[in-house]
Amino acid sequence: MKRNLLLIMLCYATLLFGQSELQPEIIKLDTCWSFAKSGSNDWLSATVPGTVHQDLLRHNLLPDPFYGTNEQKIQWVENEDWEYKTCFSLSEDQMKRQAARLVFEGLDTYADVYLNGARILAADNMFKGYAVEVKDMLRCGENHLRVVFRSPIKETLPQWETNGFEYPADNDHADKKVSIFSRKAPYSFGWDWGIRMATCGIWRPVTLQLYNVARIDDYYVKQLSLTDEKACLSNQVEIYNVTGETIPAEIDIDCSLSGATENAAKQQVTLQPGYNSVNIPLDIxxxxxxxPNGWGSPTLYDFTVRVSYQNEILAEKHHRIGLRTIRVVAEKDSAGESFYFEVNGVPMFAKGANYIPSDALLPNVTAERYQTLFRDVKEANMNMIRVWGGGIYENDYFYDLADENGILVWQDFMFACTPYPADPPFLKKVAEEAEYNIRRLRNHACLAMWCGNNEIEEGIKYWGWQKRFDADVYKRFGADYRKLFHELLPAQVAKFDEGRFYMHTSPYFANWGRPESWSVRDSHNWGTWYGRKPFESADEERSRFVSEYGFQSFPEMKTIRTFASPSDYRIDSEVMTAHQKSTVGNDLIAESMERYFKVPQRFEDFVYIGLVLQGQGMRRSMEAHRRQRPYCMGTLYWQLNDSWPVVSWSSIDYYGNWKALHYQAKRAFAPVLISPLVKNDSLRVHLISDLLDNLQELTLDMRLTDFSGKVWKKESRKVDLPANSSHEVFGSTTAYWKSAKDLTECYLLITLKNSRKQPVAQSVCYFVPTKDLKLPETKIRRKVKYSDGSYTITLSSPKLAKDVFIEIPVQGARFSDNFFDLLPGEKRVITIESPRFTGDEEIAVRHIRDTY
Known part of the structure; x- marks a missing residue:
């Protein structure tokens, strides 16, 4: 009888609302917002999603935080409370909906939310979304929504004051080491590449979601097994029945590829009131x-689940799913313990970089910027990026683009470089955060692994905290570490993402100063920066997987001009120091430059040579790691990008300009690489392939050439190149080529050709550091032409022009190549893409000899 009554009610609801009323209605609450400092009545227009810093900047109430030393002038914002308010209207029909949820995808960080006089939410975690049932609080007509943000500093000061000791959070202000108590992006409190800008605000979208009958809360396409013949999948659907009664429903699963249906499944279910979990098998x-990128197409299937009643769709959800196997191989062996990614049954050498948040003001990152980022990653021949644990869990679109571009993601949980508490309230917040993000990300084909934290165990063991803290406090660090990273987080991964690899920390064993650690899993090797070692050290320091290493440079001059004036153009000026957050700093760049280059006097030349230095030095490490395979199976340099215009380890600056490092990474990560190594009066030539097919009947052609283009000596030999391998194919003394004096006036051009005499790869090898080369004076000829929406510049030179840099005064322009050696007599055609480049701007072309 009760069921018949319910069916009558549903039919009546269908007539009342119309067919479309059974589907959810999503109302974006992104307009009509205003903000004010708490306690004032000075309300100004606000942008949501956004942050209070962005709103203050828009109303000219803050100076540009990136310019000069303005970072200090904005610190007052973090100590204030801020309020945001809006209103929205609902019609009578909308009020007839059976259920309503207010969904905040991101609140930064401590916020009380009020709706029509009711306090509906107390948020305290930036890293999770909040959904609140608000049906009984809504009104027909005007509704009032208010969000009160409490200062992240004042909110956590009582915890700091009652804790009894200070955590070693060196990214934080010395007098307010409060960041570890907050589940807020650690980098916002400042880092050794980052500005301190402790934001607050509605940083991700907010929506009002209206429902009838039922909604889909989660849809997980779990891969049970995969062979070339069949993929066995379980479609796990969580449905919430809002009616309070049992409901007969039908669940449809549709799987398609490029618009063509691959398979479908249906299941009749009875939805109980509240949550329902349904598993539906489906084979492909x-x-x-x-x-992954470089191995083939990142094929994605379209999966859709629909919940229907009598052929009327109540709710649906869509995912793009990639079918693949990923196994992280971490096995003890005679050398220590391996660490590599086996993708679809094949060992993959990981090539990529560490990713930090793309902006200090996160809502500034547009879809276009994300698209450009992944284009940059893919074009540099990368197949992996590490989302570092001091930033954020990125938004869905980030991982969508990683899926579409074949880029694997090493995903850290958001903990970095300091111990964290493990009291019950903190653990509860972390458990909720982990569940939220694991559920959100587990459908992505790109997701390769979870890592508990960045460098915390290393810090506990090796950063001298034993001497800074008494024995009980130090013991607590270890106990709390175990609760968080050995117990809570792996349990959450096992529960919500069964089968995905979890590692409790990176690096796994010890730090860069302890060679015994290099043979075990992953390493962070900071020898060439904090250890002040030469770049050649990478040739000998063999690791199983290098997940961090780096060297800094200034960004190019057009970026420096955005934050400094000509009076600041000194590496020790107040402004340059403010934009250099490393404890070692600009002096190390100069020190290393002197080792390899003639140090120029002009600041602009110093910046240019520094870019070349970073690129060449880092390329040496990348090639060393690739030569060392299969002992070493990964190289992820620090760092891919910047969050503001700054001197840093990045290969792409804040405005999207590729530094020399990114061009060198593209070359070092090429699918087929010739890697010559000159060391101790010997030359060794290695061939490296990441291809899945063997290359046979190749010719290795070597020509010793002077700087005017005259060939002094030739050598060639037949070689084969096995798939997915590295091996040495040629060795000689340097004296075999010429006397030591002559080697300062020539280069070795090495070309790998296929059976049709077509080049497969090419490399230019020098026998001495650049400062010892007798580089000739030469004038580069150039011809600029516009065609098909882009500019081409054709360069040629009668003599060698080393490390040619083409510069235009437009941010974010794309060059088909840059920071390259222009060989004598060679014509090099470079394409420049930029919607803001008209061709009228000055094009500057320089090379190393110009700085002498």
Whole structure:
């Protein structure tokens, strides 16, 4: 009888609302917002999603935080409370909906939310979304929504004051080491590459979601097994029945590829009031696998789940799913313990970088900037990026783009470089944060692993905290570490993402100063920076997987001009020091430059040579790691990007300009690489392939050439190149080529050709550091032409022009190549893409000899 009554009610609801009223209605609450400092009545227009810093900047109430030393002038903002308010209207029909949820995808960080006089939410975690049932608080007509943000500093000061000791959070202000108590992006409190800008605000979208009958809360496409013949999948759907009664429903699963249906399934269910969990199996015959960049197409299937009642759709959800196997191989062996990613049954050498948040003001990162970022990653021949644990869990679109571009993601949980508490309230927050983000990200083909934290165990063991803290406090660091990273987080991964690899920390064993650690899993090797070692050290320091290493440079001059004036153009000026957050700093760049280059006097030349230095030095490490395979199976340099215009380890600056490092990474990560190594009066030539097919009947052609283009000596030999391998194919003394004096006036051009005499790869090898080369004076000829929406510049020179840099005064322009050696008599055609480049701007072309 009760069921018949319910069916009558549902039919009546269908007539009342119309067919479309059964589907959810999503109302974006992104307009009509205003903000004010708490305690004032000075309300100004606000942007949501956004932050209070962005709103203050828009109303000219803050100076540009990136310019000069303005960072200090904005610190007052973090100590204030701020309020945001809006109103929205609902019609009578909308009020007839059976359920309503107010969904905040991101609140930064401590916020009380009020709706029509009711306090509906007390948020305290930036890293999770909040959904609040608000049906009984809504009104027909005008509704009032208010969000009160409490200062992240004042909010956590009582915890700091009652803790009994200071955590070693060196990223924080000395007098307010409060960041570790907050589940807020650690980098916002400042880092050794980052500005301190402790934001607050509605930083991700907010929506009002209206429902009838039922909604889908989660849809997980779990891969049970995968072979070339069949993929076995479980479609796990969580449905919430809002009616309070049992409901007969039908669940449809549809899987398609490029618009063509691959398979479908239906299941009749009875939805109980509240939450319902349904598993529906689905097989795909002859599945096409998702492949990482460089190995094939990152094929994505379209999966849709629909919940219907009598052919009326109540709710639906869509995912793009890549079918692949990923196994992290961490096995003890005679040398120590391996660490590599086996993708679709094949060992993959990981090539990539560490990713930090793309902006100090996160809502500034547009879809276009994300698209450009992944284009940059893919074009540099990368197949992996590490989302570092001091930033944020990125938004869905970030991982969508990683899926689409075949880029694997090493995902850290958001903990970095300091111990954290493990009291019950903190653990509860972390458990909720982990569940939220694991559920959100587990469908992505790109997700390769979870890592508990960045460098915390290393810090506990090796950063001298034993001497800074008494024995009980130091013991507590270890106990709390175990609770968080050995117990809570792996349990959450096992529960919500069964089968995904979890590692409690990176680096796994010890730090860069202890060679015994290099043979075990992953390493962070900071020898060439904090250890002040030469770049050649990478040739000998063999690690199983290098997940961090780096060297700094200034950004190019057009970026420096955005934060400094000509009076600041000194590496020790107040402004340059303010934009250099490393404890070692600009002096180390100069020290290393002197080792390899003639140090120029002009600041602009110093910046240019510094870019070349960073690129060449880092390339040496990348090639060393690739030569060392299969002992070493990964190289992820620090760092890919910047969050503001700054001197840093990045390969792409804040405005999207590729530094020399990114061009060198593209070359070092090429699928087929010739890697010559000159060391101790010997030359060794290695061939490296990441291809899945063997290359046979190749010719290695070597020509010793002077700087005017005259060939002094030739050598060639037949070689084969096995798939997915590295091996040495040639060795000689340097004296075999010429006397030591002559080697300062020539280079070795090495070309790998296929059976049709077509080049497969090419490399230019020098026998001495750049400062010892007798580089000739030469004038580069150039011809600029506009065609098909882009500019081409054709360069040629009668003599060698080393490390040619083409510069235009437009941010974010894309060059097909830059920071390259222009060989004598060679014509090099470079394409420049930029919607803001008209061709009228000055094009500057320089090379190393110009700085003498």
């Amino acid at each position: 015959r002859n599945p096409k696998r998702w492949m």
